[in-house]
Amino acid sequence: MPNNYKNLLKAFENHVLGARSHHDWFRDLLDDVMAGFGLRLKTPWDDEVRDQLFTLSTEYAKAVKDAPIFDDILGGLYQEIASKYKSKAMGQYFTPMALCEMMAAMTFDVGIYERSGTIRVYEPACGSGAMILATIKTIYENNPELLKRTSFTMVDLDPLCCRMSAVQIMANCLINGVEIGELFIVQGNALGDPLNMTPYYHVSRPEIEPMSVQGMAAGLQHAREEYEAQEKKKQASKPGFQFDLL
Known part of the structure; x- marks a missing residue:
């Protein structure tokens, strides 16, 4: 497992605030990244959440840069989160x-x-x-x-x-x-x-x-x-x- 992937997983494990679950943070990270590609957020983040998402998105960018080109990083991360924290996953198993x-x-x-x-x-x-x-x-x-x-x-x-x-x-x-x-x-x-x-x-x-x-x-x-x-x-x-x- 690449170091930056480990860092990304660790960042998720450390960033749980209030009622937000690991699944919620994962979804919010995706929405935050896609906001940078033109998809408007339905509700703007508050300052505390925005700061946490900045940390997560920075770790994700590092993981992409460190990994082989066009590697599947989020699939493994999502399955890890779903397995560890019994999230709202639909029971998917992603092809290796x-x-x-x-x-x-x-x-x-x-x-x-x-x-x-x-x-x-x-x-x-x-x-x-x-x-x-x-x-x-x-x-x-x-x-x-x-x-x-x-x-x-x-x-x-x-x-x-x-x-x-x-x-x-x-x-x-x-x-x-x-x-x-x-x-x-x-x-x-x-x-x-x-x-x-x-x-x-x-x-x-x-x-x-x-x-x-x-x-x-x-x-x-x-x-x-x-x-x-x-x-x-x-x-x-x-x-x-x-x-x-x-």
């Missing part, structure tokens, strides 16, 4: 970063960028954002310029996971000086109608056609139709059984 990196490396195809303009990546259950973090890292290690043409759409039922994903990606981009084409994060059930989902955060480069819940619905319908067409083609190509009556 090493496994995410392996899957990202196995599925990455640089040739797709030669065949298409904007590449859109969809993660229907983003959790702490580890799979997209690993994907960004894989693309970055191949050619950072390709990230400017890549749009990432992320969905999760848990609003806290939406916050975590946004914080981890935006903080890594800022601290490491990396540009991505688009980030669109939505809170809702990925198995339901996209039109019933709630956009949480959106940022994109001017040349990228913006994603929306309507665009998600159309894209998923197109993907579903393509899949069904391919399945029908596979079934049609299978040799049938022939029986000879004796």
